[in-house]
Amino acid sequence: MNRSTATIASLRDASKRYGKQLALDQVTLELRRGEVLALLGPNGAGKTTAIALMLGIARPDNGEATLFGTAPGSLDARRRIGAMLQTDGVPGTLNVLELITLFRSYYPRPRSVADIVALAGVGGLLKHRYASLSGGQQRRVQFALAIVGNPQALFLDEPTTGLDIEARETLWATIRQLISEGCALLLTTHYLEEAEALADRVSVLMHGRMIADGSLEQIRARVSGKQIRCISTLSETLVAGWSDVREARRKGEWLEIVTVQPEPVLRQLLFEDTQVRELEVRRAGLAEAFVEITKEAA
């Protein structure tokens, strides 16, 4: 598979201005076949704008957006994708079955209603009007509308916002199933664990600029540190003063130490607190990497 056919959606040096606000500043992004790309960033970072450009909802002021090799917006390209937007505005007066039926009519070979119901978990809701559903149920219906057409690529803008933990896990499982069937996914999220749970690659946006882009491993490696976690009575200010300790903080009875050189720190820790329990050392997760990267960019 050569590069051009492997690319599903891309931005090349794309910029977009809304009034005085530069929402996106020369961003280059690529979603390839079968991969999961997470767009991370704080509110107002430009994640939604990036999706809007790739889907053809908005046009870039400069640079280029493509979907399946052409300008976004062609009927053919739209039949091969599914999207869940943040502001969905689904009419509350239609019931769930009517919404699914309407969207099914847009595709030459849509998924069966039974499949959609099973995948999105909207079984008991078909006869309910959209307006009468809870926020979490509405998100599930929006997901159902996104997968109606058997898409080769899904664009999910903060899909699990407003979902409880159980519903989020269920949605992740469904998304993993679609990924395993070869569906590519572009995901924006506030939840770092969501990106960690699903993504192959991560792009971090901040103030409209791409500040980091790479595999999960590469992003993690941006933070060279390791994290030591234990239950200890030592004061965090004392620990923070040790050599080799970059940061120490307390969460309840837990003490968290960030360091580049865990071995000498561990020796000192065990020496000074013989009562230490539940000791673990791990590589910094995406959460730490993200904090670190956005701090550098600020």
Next chain:
Amino acid sequence: MNTSLTFPRGALIASYALEVRYEFIRLLRTPSFAVPTLLFPAMFYVLFGVLMGGHASGDNPMAHYLLATYCVFGVMAPGLFGFGITVATERERGWLALKRVAPMPAGAYLGAKMLMAMLFAFLIFVTLAILSSSLGGVRLLPTQWLALMLLVVFGVLPFCALGLVVGSYASAQAAPAIINLIYLPMAFLSGLWMPLRMLPNMVAQIAPLWPPYHLSQLTLYVIGQGGDGLVAMHGVVLIVMTVVLFVIAQRRLQRAG
């Protein structure tokens, strides 16, 4: 994979039909739209055309005149409200964007809304026809009924276009207020409630600015209640107004999208 080749024509028509059907269902389930749209023309007609119009049988010029003008008043609502408010809301809240990302057939969005408005216009015509012929003593030739019906069903389109302009510019909050500011004064100034000759001269002089005036001149003409008889001129003005307004709105919607 080229999916577009495998999309049969029948499926496309089915998609349009569903779009129209759900557009209609949605508005029927919205009492704040359906009730005033379907009932107000009938209520006003009974009140002013029948009860206050004098004789319940025989020659009743008021019942005739108001049939022609309330038909016009009736079709203003589905056009203005059905387009103005729903488009503003759907544009602002992202439903339009989601449908544009989904492979909705081109033209289905506005096409469905237009057919929905024509359907409402037809229902309003039927209501007024029944009331006027039973209670109002209105007698027309079958060809006159037919011509009136066609005027009503297609006469909704200029108001769709005007509503669309409002809907493509105004916020969802502002749209209802703006539409009401257009709707009621325009109906009055076009002589729909009272013949223009009973109104100040100035009102009659500026009446040609308003689309309802032109449509009412046509409806009055076909039922033989005057109108100035410049049928072609009024028809052309309405068509030009409709096209210009649609183009303005369409350009705005494309830029906003």
